[in-house]
Amino acid sequence: MRSDPGASFAALLSAVSIIALWSAVFLRASSALRSPNQRGLWLAVATAATAMTLHWPVVHARVPLLDAYGHHLALARNLIGVVSAAAVLHFVTMATASRRLKKSLYVLTAGALTSLVLLDATAPGHHTHTVVGSGAATPSAPYWLVLIGAHLLANGVCVAMCWRYGAQAGTPLLRAALWLFGLGTAVAGLYWAGQLVRVLTGAPWVTPFLTPAMGVHGLLRAAALLVPAMSAVRRAGTDIATIWRLSPLWRELIDAVPAVALSRPRPRVLDVVWPLAPWRLVAYRKVIETRDAILILHGHVDPGTLDAARAQAATTSVPDARREAHVLACVLRTARAARSAGLRQEPPSRQPAGPGPRDLADERRFLLNVAEAYRAPETARFAARTSAALPDRTPTAHTRQKDEQCPES
DSSP: OOOOHHHHHHHHHHHHHHHHHHHHHHHHHHHHHHOHHHHHHHHHHHHHHHHHHHHOHHHHHHOGGGGGGHHHHHHHHHHHHHHHHHHHHHHHHTTTSOHHHHHHHHHHHHHHHHHHHHHHHHSOOOSSOEEOSTTOEESOHHHHHHHHHHHHHHHHHHHHHHHHHHHTOSSHHHHHHHHHHHHHHHHHHHHHHHHHHHHHHOOGGGHHHHHHHHHHHHHHHHHHHTHHHHHHHHHHHHHHHHHHHHHHHHHHHHHHOGGGOSSOOOOHHHHHHSOSSOHHHHHHHHHHHHHHHHHHHGGGSOHHHHHHHHHHHHHSOOOGGGHHHHHHHHHHHHHHHHHHTTOOOSSOSSOOSSOOOOOHHHHHHHHHHHHHHHTSHHHHHHHHHHHHTSOOOOOOHHHHHHHHTOTTO
8 A cells, every 4th residue: 555645754753843842942952951042942842842742643542551541632732732822822922922911821721621621521431632523522522621721722822922022022033933933833733723624624634634733833942942042053163164264374373472362272173172261262362372373473574564465455356345354464474474585664663454443353354364365365476476585584582572572462
């Protein structure tokens, strides 16, 4: 018998969403439980993951003992689902709702849970909870109407709140988290609307859409919970890229001015794979040490070299946004040669090449542009021309001591 491709896709989507939900729950547990602002969101996702797992056919196939408790398992799954819906409302109303409204939420949740237990206990004997068609719901149609009503009410309020406060969010991360969570909740609302159609009309065309809807809902809620983690991954990627791209320039400048290094230089592969400090600190140290070395090396260049570097940059195809980085790269190559020759201007007659003071992010971007320009053929040719005109003079111990004590360092 050939398998139904739609059913196979729905099963795969369900499995992926459950794994994503539990991954998000475990990854965010430590930080979310310490933060009152995130605790409700974490609880909503955790309870949704639990309810979906109890509904997962794989669990029943792997644990046959659960079939003996099918009735209790189905009731527990639906009760946990209501708790998840209440946790959703608690999350979206935590910062905006009054204390009276929050108490009403707790009362409504307790009322829905109690109603479900009573309707299940007073229904005719049944093994599981299903909706086969109109008038064929077990344990009863009123049971399903209470369950569906609780979910639709919670989902409707959640979508409205997430849309409203997502548009007013002060940061892109918060806006993304709220909109992802609201979108996932809207998909869950479509699932329960489909269940309502089945209870009232028994329409068979709704059934194929229900399982995929819950899978998409799970993925979106997992993504909402992982937004802060995604931001941390993005920051780590930025730091690693900074370490890797800036290290060649940093190494050459440190070789020329070893006094600015706070610790013994290591290969950049080790700084990425086995850092002695968090990547953020390693990247920060390389940026600061590179800038300190630049300030010292600037004192080894005569004014004519800076003017020549600017003139060359004006005649090349270097974009205007990177022209200062190109100029500084040319100056640094010449400065290293001048320092090796023991030459120094006393005092430096110009300010260091490049823009003025800027924040760390701008400084990092500028130095990465310098590192790229430093390896450019035009920069190498410029350094070869200017270095050839330098006098051959071996640095003395007195010269090196003065360089290490210069005020720019």
